[in-house]
Each structure stands twice: as C-alpha cells, then as structure tokens.
Amino acid sequence: MSSSARLAAIRAQLNPTSLFSSAASSQTQKTPTMSIPSTQKAVIIETTGGPEVLQFMTDYPVPTPQEGQLLVKNNIAGINYIDTYFRTGLYPSPKPEILGREGAGTVVALGPGPNPYNFKVGDRVAWLNTGGYAEYTAVPAAKTVKIPDGISDEEAIAGFLSGLTVLTLAKESYPVKKGEWVLLHAAAGGAGFLMTQVLKSIGAKVIGTAGGPEKVELVKSLGADVVIDYRSEEGKDWVKKVKEVTGGEGVSVVYDSVGKDTWEGSLEAVKRKGTIIWFGNASGPVPNIQLTRLSPKCVKIARPTLFGYIETREEFEFYVNELFKLLKSRQLKVKIHKVYPLEDAAQAQRDLEGRKTTGKLLLKP
Ligand SMILES: NC(=O)c1ccc[n+]([C@@H]2O[C@H](COP(=O)([O-])OP(=O)(O)OC[C@H]3O[C@@H](n4cnc5c(N)ncnc54)[C@H](OP(=O)(O)O)[C@@H]3O)[C@@H](O)[C@H]2O)c1
CATH class of the missing domain: 3.90.180.10 (Medium-chain alcohol dehydrogenases, catalytic domain)
Known part of the structure; x- marks a missing residue:
C-alpha cells in the first residue's frame, strides 16, 4: 500500500x-x-x-x-x-x-x-x-x-499501569498475608520492582527471581528475603532452593509473569493448597494444562488482568487513590x-x- x-x-x-x-x-x-x-x-x-x-x-x-x-x-x-x-x-x-x-x-x-x-x-x-x-x-x-501535586508525570507513569497491576495482584488475585512465603518471578522488572515493595510492606516473606547479579542486587535492596539468579548455573534449579528455604513445603503463592519457561517450576514450587497467579508471558504463553495436574496438591490457578479489576470508575479510583498515596509519600519507590x-x-x-x-x-x- x-x-x-x-x-x-x-x-x-x-x-x-x-x-x-x-x-x-x-x-x-x-x-x-x-x-x-x-x-x-x-x-x-x-x-x-x-x-x-x-x-x-x-x-x-x-x-x-x-x-x-x-x-x-x-x-x-x-x-x-x-x-x-x-x-x-x-x-x-x-x-x-x-x-x-x-x-x-x-x-x-x-x-x-x-x-x-x-x-x-x-x-x-x-x-x-x-x-x-x-x-x-x-x-x-x-x-x-x-x-496530584507532588507526583511528576514521569513518576506517575513509572508507577501507573505497573503499580495498579501489583496492587490488584496483592489485594485481589490473592490477598497476601503477613508471614507467608511468596515467590515472585522477574522481580527486577517494571512490575516486579513495585511488587517486591508491596509484598514486603504487607509483611510477606519474599523469594524473588531475577536474571543476573545486578538484578539480584537490586531486588535484595528492596528487602526481598531470598533472591535467586535463575539464569545462573547455581540458580537454574530454583525450585530446589525454594523448597529448601520454605522447609520443604513450598510457597503459598507464586506470581508468575514469565510464563512458558517458569511454569513447570512454579507448579512444583507452590505448596499444598497454594495458589499460582499467572499474569504474563514474557517468555511465551503457558502451554495447555490438564486440570487434573492441580489435584495432587489442591492448587488454585488464576489468570488475572489489571483491566478486569478496574472496570468501573469506583474500582479504578479506589486503586488509583491507593497508588497515588503510596507514590506521593514515597512508600512506593519507582x-x-x-x-x-x-x-x-x-x-x-x-x-x-x-x-x-x-x-x-x-x-x-
Ligand atoms: N496481567 C496484567 O494485567 C499485567 C499487567 C502488567 C504487566 N503484566 C505482565 O507482567 C510482566 C512484566 O511486565 P513489565 O512490563 O513490567 O516487563 P519487565 O518485567 O520489565 O520485563 C520482563 C522481564 O521478564 C523477564 N524474562 C524472563 N524470561 C524472559 C524472556 N524469555 N524474554 C524476555 N524477558 C524475560 C526478564 O527479567 P529477568 O532478566 O530478570 O528474567 C525481563 O526483564 C509481563 O509478563 C507482563 O505481561 C501483566
């Protein structure tokens, strides 16, 4: 044309x-x-x-x-x-x-x-x-x-879609509780950087994965309890490490936005009666799964999207107000x-x- x-x-x-x-x-x-x-x-x-x-x-x-x-x-x-x-x-x-x-x-x-x-x-x-x-x-x-005054355009957008997403993930997809073990993949990314902070502010025990030593240091600096470089030789068997850290039990919830590459490991790393929140496809979509695979550990899976949680103006304003409060007070850093x-x-x-x-x-x- x-x-x-x-x-x-x-x-x-x-x-x-x-x-x-x-x-x-x-x-x-x-x-x-x-x-x-x-x-x-x-x-x-x-x-x-x-x-x-x-x-x-x-x-x-x-x-x-x-x-x-x-x-x-x-x-x-x-x-x-x-x-x-x-x-x-x-x-x-x-x-x-x-x-x-x-x-x-x-x-x-x-x-x-x-x-x-x-x-x-x-x-x-x-x-x-x-x-x-x-x-x-x-x-x-x-x-x-x-x-609001006190938040620049850059700060607002560095925290907007990503920040609203992580608030809905931690409050609605799976209401995270203080003291629970949580596994978060890609913890140094746009969403991951904010999610690590939100999880720590709730009082969860966070295991983050990230690719490379610099990313690992960044996630540690946010207070994550354990950070695994899942691209390193040592970190490749990250499921083993998750099991070790959690006393063999596994985590209460996995937040998986990597998808294809981490999916099988996430299924292994979640504990009995645990939850997997699959919210992205950075490595490709998750392959079709037989639901019977979930029964041995009574696992729940959710596949949320931000826009499904903020459809009404009331829902949208609820999360935006929460987010802007956190950004303005710098409790949430971008x-x-x-x-x-x-x-x-x-x-x-x-x-x-x-x-x-x-x-x-x-x-x-
Ligand atoms: N469901 C929703 O409503 C919603 C909303 C916002 C974001 N998301 C999802 O959240 C995820 C993060 O989004 P983002 O915009 O903040 O991106 P991002 O996390 O800044 O970038 C993606 C990260 O994924 C990791 N990754 C692992 N395997 C990868 C591969 N094969 N190719 C590329 N990256 C790979 C990389 O971190 P490492 O190098 O540390 O592995 C990369 O930095 C995405 O999957 C996105 O779709 C979902």
Whole structure:
C-alpha cells in the first residue's frame, strides 16, 4: 500500500472530522482551547512482527475526542510488556494501531456531551487505554485521573499501569498475608520492582527471581528475603532452593509473569493448597494444562488482568487513590530504566524483550 493510501486508511479509521469542527467547536463556548495541530508524531504498526514493524511517522492525524473522551497531549508514555504482545500478535488487535497503554500529559480538548468527572482543558492527567506512542491520544475520561501535586508525570507513569497491576495482584488475585512465603518471578522488572515493595510492606516473606547479579542486587535492596539468579548455573534449579528455604513445603503463592519457561517450576514450587497467579508471558504463553495436574496438591490457578479489576470508575479510583498515596509519600519507590525518545520506541522494545532493563521504560513523545 502506498503511503498516501495508508494514511487515507488510517484517517478513515479515525474520526474524519477536524478537531476544529463539530466536537471541538461544541466545547469552545465552555472551555478554553489550546492550539492543536492536525498531524502529529506517532509510532504505528500496520502488521504484526518484530520491533522493526514499529514505524515512526511525523504526519499522523491527531484524533478528535468523541463523547466520553478527552484529547491529551502526552508528556510521557509508558512502555509495557503487553505492548510487545500486541505487536507480535500474541494478543490480537485491529491494525493499523498505535501501541502504548498509558500516558501522562495535559488535557487539550474535551469531547462533546456530559463531563461527569469535571475535567477541564489544562488538567494534568494520567490515563489508561491504548495509543500512547504518540503526541496526542484521545482517551476515555472514565480511565483518566488528575495527577496530584507532588507526583511528576514521569513518576506517575513509572508507577501507573505497573503499580495498579501489583496492587490488584496483592489485594485481589490473592490477598497476601503477613508471614507467608511468596515467590515472585522477574522481580527486577517494571512490575516486579513495585511488587517486591508491596509484598514486603504487607509483611510477606519474599523469594524473588531475577536474571543476573545486578538484578539480584537490586531486588535484595528492596528487602526481598531470598533472591535467586535463575539464569545462573547455581540458580537454574530454583525450585530446589525454594523448597529448601520454605522447609520443604513450598510457597503459598507464586506470581508468575514469565510464563512458558517458569511454569513447570512454579507448579512444583507452590505448596499444598497454594495458589499460582499467572499474569504474563514474557517468555511465551503457558502451554495447555490438564486440570487434573492441580489435584495432587489442591492448587488454585488464576489468570488475572489489571483491566478486569478496574472496570468501573469506583474500582479504578479506589486503586488509583491507593497508588497515588503510596507514590506521593514515597512508600512506593519507582525506578525508571530510561526515557526513550518517541522515535526510539523499537529500540526500547528490543531492550525490554532482550532482558536488558530493570524498572520501567518510558517514552517521550
Ligand atoms: N496481567 C496484567 O494485567 C499485567 C499487567 C502488567 C504487566 N503484566 C505482565 O507482567 C510482566 C512484566 O511486565 P513489565 O512490563 O513490567 O516487563 P519487565 O518485567 O520489565 O520485563 C520482563 C522481564 O521478564 C523477564 N524474562 C524472563 N524470561 C524472559 C524472556 N524469555 N524474554 C524476555 N524477558 C524475560 C526478564 O527479567 P529477568 O532478566 O530478570 O528474567 C525481563 O526483564 C509481563 O509478563 C507482563 O505481561 C501483566
């Protein structure tokens, strides 16, 4: 497809009206407006594949916010492992697509109709949805919140999707109790770095796994009780180590976001009547499993996703308030691996998939 035909297809997918026509003009009576260009820088994918399918464009149409939406000028966007699942097609999604599930920036326009959350142009907000690898994103107001003073945009996004996820994992997927042994894989990653802190704050005894000595040191510095380098010769038999540490019993809960490579070990490492929370596929999806495999130890398995826990505005605000309290008080620390310029989105995904990162990757539009 030629570049102009491609753009025409993209435009047809987006709302064809200009920001300065119907939706925006209905706002001009009530809210101040900001100058909004008709095109922007964005990273799009047209097909599934490796990081090379990410295309940096400088003339991508700026979307028009529809009813229930806000147009946000992104100051920062988050990069999450889930972005790679949509890129590879592991998770199906319509193409062309702008990846990126979260961002922080300034509200520059409101869609027409009711404004139940009282947003106004100029608000500094964080949002969860899709389309973050861009300068401008039209986002649902229901999944957008104002960022409190005392938390920067970078801090908010370093903790937003990942932080909300770990709060739901520790409170709802499996309500972790003080004194319990917990096994957390990829403990130095974006979600892992925050989860280790949340688990320790509850008073759990944490066994973290991480690849390489630097990552191990990082997880230890967060207070994890035992950290295993599961890529080292010694740490390869991490199940044995987990059994040793827990007096042969195994752990009450395994938080497994690595998937394919750790799955069998996680089944072995969980104790009788224990729980496995499978919440990601960093090494690939877990193979099909015969449920009868769970019966000898009466094991429970859950496969949660953040968006399932924050569907209603009440649920969303509950977890956001909790998260912002922790971030503002610095009880929950964030770690930013690197802020990549928008045009380096492909490199950022390479680094993430290459296991070269700790903490959170951010993108600067
Ligand atoms: N269910 C949900 O709602 C939800 C929400 C957020 C995140 N997640 C999941 O949580 C996980 C972490 O996400 P994140 O964005 O914070 O990423 P991340 O943890 O920063 O990066 C993934 C980490 O997984 C580990 N890993 C193990 N085997 C790997 C392999 N074969 N290839 C690549 N990495 C491998 C690596 O750490 P080591 O080098 O230490 O092994 C790597 O750094 C992902 O699986 C993601 O899908 C799920």
